[in-house]
Amino acid sequence: MTLQQFLLILRARYKVALLTLLLTVATTVVVSLLLPRQYTAGAAVVVDVKSPDAVSGLMLQGMMAPGYMATQIDIINSDRTAKAVVKLLRMDQSPAIQQQWQEATQGKGQMIDWLANLLQKNLDVKPSRESNVISINYTGTDPDFAADVANAFAQAYINVNLDLRLAPARQYAAFFDEQTRAARTKLEKAQQALSAYQQKNGITSADDRFDFESAKLNETSSQLTGIQGQTTDSQSKRQNAKADTVAEVMQSPLVNGLKADIARFEAKLTESNINLGKNHPQTLRSEAELATLKAQLEAETRKITSSIETTYQVSKQREQQLQGALGAQKARVLVLNKQRDELNVLRRDIESAQRTFEAMSQRASQSSIESQTNQTNIAVLNPASAPSVHSKPRVLLNILVSIFLGTLLGVGVALMLELANRRVRSAQDLVEALDLPVLGAISSAAGMLQHATQNTLAKTATTGAHA
Incomplete structure (x- = not known):
């Protein structure tokens, strides 16, 4: 169908299209006037997504998520909020x-549930495009009731949002309370185990006791080393064949004095033998004195060498005693070292239990505070008030829509009637219907008469102008 054919059909059936348009508009006006008036009340709430949490002081990352505002709208539209x-x-x-x-x-x-479903049907929630404000609109036949419902939805949304935050906090608080009690019990058991171990082994201060016993072990080891040196020295002197070469003998003042006296008397005796002879009484007396001095020297040498033997035996005995004491002290230090290691393990258990208890106690306190808070990040920005002008029906808008729809409907009815009773409106219709060429076309009598009248009027105007 060409545009010319379409316009010819509309010209031929314009009355039907116009009648359809008028009926549509009239019906719309009547229905709009008969419909009960409805009033829309709106409340606005603001959602603060930038302020930190009042309890923890931390920014909640979930509030910055792109779907956070959509989630809030779903909460407002939920059955829980409606209930x-x-x-x-x-x-x-x-x-x-x-x-x-x-x-x-x-x-x-x-x-x-039935009432909540009815309320949800007339609820309209719209978020602001560039801000964190949410509009809650409710439509009803009573303006005061519509305002009350809108305000109730705003308050219910705040309450539900707070419950959604407090419910996990209460669960966390109960969980951390239980964990805190378990951590306290574990800490008490660790402390009791440490006390019992100290009482069992008689430990008051493990570190001081270990340091004292270690110092005692070092001292015993030093004494043993010294005694072993003395024993070795005494043994070497004891095994020496020449007693007069022993250091103690050579360093003894008495021995050195006796040797000096012996040397003097020997010189004197030699002189006496030369001057007086061997049988002279003075020579004999000198020999007797010299023999006495030599006997004293020999006795003193034997005494010194005997003291070296005694020193060796004493040192040997002392060395054995110190070796036994050193072995016992080593065993004691090893026992103390083992006890200290076990004490360190018990202390680390206490420290670990203490850290766990402090962490659980802190989380329990924070969760308890969070479960008791009544603060939320949502506030009513504008409460709803009873509207004075109805929002529905919109008579002017309905009339405009009815004109548009009536026009489309009228055109559609005209086309349907034309298709049901097809007629020839132009030469093009004959060409399409008969598939034959058109040799000529005769205009309608009304058209010819109108054309002749227009020509006559034009000629009369021209003659009048020449005259």
Whole structure:
């Protein structure tokens, strides 16, 4: 169908199209005037996503997520929020509403669910495009009731949002309380194990005791080393064949004095033998004195060498005693070292239990505070008020829409009538219908008459102008 054919059809059936348009507009006007007036009340809430948490002081990353505002809108539209509105307005306690529920559902199901479903049908929640403000609109036949429901939805949304935050906090608080008690019990057991071990082994200060015993072991080891040196020295002197070469003998003042006296008397005796002879009394007396001095020297040498033997035996004995004491001290230090290691293990158990207890106690305190808070990041920005002008029906908008729809409907009716009773409106229709060429076309009489009239008027105007 060409545009010319379409326009010819509309010209031929314009009355039907116009009648359809008028009926559509008239019906729309009548229905719009007969419909009950509805009022829309709106409340605005603001969601703060940039302030830190009031308890922990931390920024919650979930609030910055792109889907956070969409989640808040879903919460407002949820059944839980609608049920909270029913409870806030005490609609389930109204006898009239109970009667309506009985008539509508025959007593089947829960009335609170039925009321929540009715409220959700007239609820419209819209987020602001460039801010964190959410508009909560409710439409009803009573302006005061619409405002009350809108405000109730805002308050219910705040309450539900707070419950959604507090429910996990309460669970965490109960969990961390239990963990804190378990950590405290573990810490007490670790402390009791340490005390019992100290009492069992008589330990008051393990570090001081270990240091004392270690110092004692070092001292015993030093004494043993010294005694072993003395024993070795005494043994070497003891095994020496020449007693007069022993250091003690050579360093003895008495021995050196006796040797000097012997040397003097020997010189004197030699002189006496030369001057007086061997049988002279003075020579004999000198020989007797010299023999006495030699006997004293020999006795003193034997005494010194005997003292070396005694020293060797004493040193040997002392060495054995110190070796036994050193072995016993080593065993004692090893025992103390083992005890100290076990004490360190017990102390580390206590430190670990202490850290766990402090961490659990801190988390339990924080969770307890979070479970008791009544603060939320949502606040009512603009409460709803009873509207003075109805929002529905919109008569002007409905008329404009009806004009558009009536025009389309009228054109559609005209086309349907034309298709049901097809007629020839132009030469092109004959070409399409008969598939034959058109040799000529005769205009309608009305068209010819109109054309002749226009020509006559033109000629008369021209003659008048020449005259």
